[in-house]
Structure formats: C-alpha cells, structure tokens
Amino acid sequence: MKSVVILCAMLALSECLVRVPLFKMKTIRETMQEKGLWEEFRKKYPSNPMAKFSSVPGTEPMTNNADLSYFGVISIGTPPQSFKVVFDTGSANLWVPSIYCNSAACGNHQTFDPTKSTTFVNEGTSLSIQYGTGSMTGFLGSDTVEVGGIQVPNQVFGLSQTEAQFMYYMQADGILGLAYASEAVDGVLPVFNNMVQQSLVPNSYFSVYLSRNSESGSEVVFGGYDPSHYNGQLNWIPVSSQAYWQISMDSITINGNVVACNGGCQAIVDTGTALIVGPDSDISNINNIVGATSSNNGEVSKELLKLTEIHFYAFFVIVSVYITYYSQYYGCTTGFENSFSNGIGTGLWILGDVFIRENYVVFDLGSNYVGLAPLA
Numbered sequence: 621m622k623s624v625v626i627l628c629a630m631l632a633l634s635e636c637l638v639r640v641p642l643f644k645m646k647t648i649r650e651t652m653q654e655k656g657l658w659e660e661f662r663k664k665y666p667s668n669p670m671a672k673f674s675s676v677p678g679t680e681p682m683t684n685n686a687d688l689s690y691f692g693v694i695s696i697g698t699p700p701q702s703f704k705v706v707f708d709t710g711s712a713n714l715w716v717p718s719i720y721c722n723s724a725a726c727g728n729h730q731t732f733d734p735t736k737s738t739t740f741v742n743e744g745t746s747l748s749i750q751y752g753t754g755s756m757t758g759f760l761g762s763d764t765v766e767v768g769g770i771q772v773p774n775q776v777f778g779l780s781q782t783e784a785q786f787m788y789y790m791q792a793d794g795i796l797g798l799a800y801a802s803e804a805v806d807g808v809l810p811v812f813n814n815m816v817q818q819s820l821v822p823n824s825y826f827s828v829y830l831s832r833n834s835e836s837g838s839e840v841v842f843g844g845y846d847p848s849h850y851n852g853q854l855n856w857i858p859v860s861s862q863a864y865w866q867i868s869m870d871s872i873t874i875n876g877n878v879v880a881c882n883g884g885c886q887a888i889v890d891t892g893t894a895l896i897v898g899p900d901s902d903i904s905n906i907n908n909i910v911g912a913t914s915s916n917n918g919e920v921s922k923e924l925l926k927l928t929e930i931h932f933y934a935f936f937v938i939v940s941v942y943i944t945y946y947s948q949y950y951g952c953t954t955g956f957e958n959s960f961s962n963g964i965g966t967g968l969w970i971l972g973d974v975f976i977r978e979n980y981v982v983f984d985l986g987s988n989y990v991g992l993a994p995l996a
Contacts, residue, residue, distance in 0.1 A: 715778030
C-alpha cells in the first residue's frame, strides 16, 4: 500500500485524500425518547463525560454518551467483515463485538467471526475497558483492517465477549480510537499510528468535517485535509498534553465579555463527545446568559434565544446550531453539558461535535498540533 504515497504525488489534492464518509445516526437519547424510556434510562445509565479523560495511561474508562450521532464503516479480516464504528479522538483502541459475546448489546450488532478470516491471529491477551455504568471485556487479536480503502495489516484490535447494557441502544457496533498511543489499553498501537508507521498515508495527520445539517456529507480524511471545507487559513495550536488532543484556550467570550475560562484553561477536542462540556459553574453561567435554565442531569431547556455567537479561543459556535430540538418530548436543549467531574479534571473543557460542526479540525500527530478553521 506504499503506492498510496506515490499516487498522491501525481494527483490533485482532492483526489488523493483518503476519505471515510460519516453518517449521522439516531442517538440513544432520541431512541429512548421515542420509546418513552428516556427518564428511566438516564437515571440507570448516567452520563459522566469526564470519565474517559480522568484515567491513568494505558487504561480506558468510558461512559454512556447519549448524544453521539456519527459513524463510519470499516472492515476487518480476509474476506472483509464490515462494522459501523465511532471515530473517537478521545480514546485509542479499536474494538468490535465478537461471536463469543453473549451480552444483549452484541445480539443486535454486527459481530466479528475470527474463524472466517484467514488472516486473523489471536494475540492471547485479555482486554477490559471500564465504563461509567459497566464494562466491555474481551481479548486482543490482529488482522487486516480496511479504513477508507487503506488496508492496515497486522492491526491489533479488541473482540468483545461482554458489553455494558447501555450499548444495546447504540447504532454503532464499536469504536475506533484516534487518541495518542499512550492512552491505548495494553500498549496497542492505534490504527492511525499504524498507518503512519507503515507509510500507508502521505502525511501524519487526519482531519474531521461534520456537516451542519445533512445526514450525509461528513467525513474523516486520513493523511490530509480538504480546504474546500473551511474558510480562510488553518490556525495551528500546539497540543499541550500528548495523551488526548488537548489544547490551551485563552478565554470563552460572549459579545466580547469573558464568561468562562478567565485567565486560560485546557480543552480537549473530542469527536467521541457529542456536546461541549465544561465546569459546572461555567456551564450554568453560559446557559443563563443565552436564556436557558438548568434542570436535572445537566439538561437545559431553551426559553429565549438571545445571542449570536460564543467564542472559544478564536473560534465560535453559532447559537442556532447548538440549540437542539427533541420533538415533542423535551422541546429544545442547548449543546452545553456539565462535567459532573466530582473534582476530577476541574477546569477542563471538552469541545465535542457541537463545536466541530462549526469548525474544521486537523489532528497533526507528527508535529503535535491541532488545526482549526471555521467551516465554509
């Protein structure tokens, strides 16, 4: 597959890019609301968005995220078996359900059958990923993983044998982590690192575009980025901690007034978090300013739309985008969520999909920078 690099030198940039389409799916929250089960579900499987960022290196606690809505398709094995996965910059492992899983969550998802792949190797190592409301356990294997037409041989991945109950309601089958290798469980080399190491992509960066409104059109690009998706120039911000894609922010302002992050703070750009997450007092302050009131579990119902833009660093979120309508069930909610960090990660912000739908993001693994520019 080194021919990919050679081919790129002969083609226009737009033709060279390795694109993986992302599709917008129904979220767990929407599914549960339609069934009239949301109140019961959110109490049983509470969200703790900071959980996966409060771990020690080499462990990967995660939590129920009821608002994730984007997935892409990859394949594993020879011949290939297809899976819908969340491309998650907030974790580092690839895992999918396996035929050895008897949990309810595996019963309604695609499962990997290693006996049907001629290139599968059992690594002989167990795997455990802790969730805020359960866990995923299984074992590690290696096989050929195809992402966007790129075949990555000998990629180590997880095969689940048990899964947390809340995963039954996810539309995606598994997760493909894109955080730094230091965060991978059992020292596994993440998929993108493996692409770079094997010279399967022309550059050591990838980019994410989330379409504002359409169910299609979003994409992850490996080995490059697409200038047609953004306006102006990319602004390159150094990664401040090489574990997740963490950057330093100067402040958060509304109408020129600082409303949070006064004096600076840290933020993680995370495709695996749906909303913008921050310290409880700051989120409450922002919600109050934009004309919303806080309620249980960090949900906020829109009462009055007062403002146009909220600026994070030099980048913004348009109010009309971060207000989400949830049919007849709960009216509207803002895209801001309390961290519920219980003192862990105090002051840390997560810039999730709500932020990324307004700003094109490039993740530069080779130089340790995040590039940001407003969407075109």
